[in-house]
């Protein structure tokens with residue numbers, strides 16, 4: 001090869017490298033740290049990450065410009081409690097049916113469709129929290145990583161670890177392994193450790209436990225799980241439907257979060273604040289409870305419970321991360337539209353829109369252990385960026401007006 005051609009190649013590769021810079025002009029820019037909307041900011045992106053953010057940045061001619069001067073630019077949103085492979089019948093919620101009529105393949109196909117819906121609607125990270133058949137989500141994650149399909153970053157729980165029986169009820173003794181499809185029985189410290197190791201082997205990046213639905217874990221059980229998970233850099237999050245002793249055990253055992261916790265009292269919410277335990281409240285709205293098959297009166301009373309607990313958690317200052325927990329799509333709505341119904345409750349509880357956005361970004365990232373990579377738009381963070389048509393600080397429902405989605409520097413959607 002001649003010297004000239006080598007020089008040419010070098011020149012071309014330098015130019016190509018320079019042209020990889022993407023410049024976003026953000027007319028309005030949500031600073032997740034302060035919860036404030038800043039005007040006229042610029043974001044320079046290179047190799048999937050944010051290179052610089054500021055008001056008057058030096059740009060080069062080769063930059064690809066994305067003009068979002070009229071939009072509201074935010075970090076990609078996060079939903080910390082989803083079940084992308086599950087969809088139960090409207091007003092006929094029966095897990096047992098699903099477990100025998102839907103194969104792992106069908107669950108993975110559904111999950112890949114819902115994963116794309118989350119990404120297209122601004123959720124660049126989700127926490128898939130179990131009930132995904134025989135590790136169906138592990139294959140979805142592989143397909144996303146291989147570029148076979150598009151989807152958000154998925155923090156993944158694998159099978160749910162629970163005292164004997166998982167979350168099943170009414171199964172006859174002849175079918176005692178029926179729930180193994182989605183749960184691992186773990187009743188001793190050794191079984192808890194083994195269940196965690198099994199999940200890690202199959203790709204889990206968070207550990208999900210259930211307590212109180214059948215058996216109840218004591219403080220030591222939770223501590224054993226937390227210490228085992230920590231070896232792999234993972235956190236433990238625990239489903240506690242209401243509150244009671246099982247919730248206190250989870251908090252004192254050092255778990256990262258309580259999922260649901262509809263019946264947590266103020267002492268427990270204060271204890272969570274003191275210990276840094278997150279609440280992922282999964283505050284289903286009226287339509288979501290109704291979809292479960294509840295009548296209007298019962299659905300309404302659940303909304304009252306949601307709103308009351310949300311209000312108290314906010315006033316006490318318990319750390320919160322946004323999570324939806326929708327397993328039934330509402331008629332005519334996709335999974336994300338069905339999930340975002342929960343915003344009705346956040347509004348009824350009068351939680352400020354800026355705080356809801358923080359629960360969906362910076363707080364969620366902290367809970368998921370990715371706070372140094374995602375959740376805010378600052379230098380060296382992944383370029384997970386979305387833009388909305390309307391101002392979400394005026395009305396949080398504006399997060400339904402997504403116009404632009406970028407994941408790790410790649411444009412997924414630009415309307």
Ligand SMILES: [Zn+2]
Pocket residue numbers: 081083129325
């Ligand atoms: Zn759930």
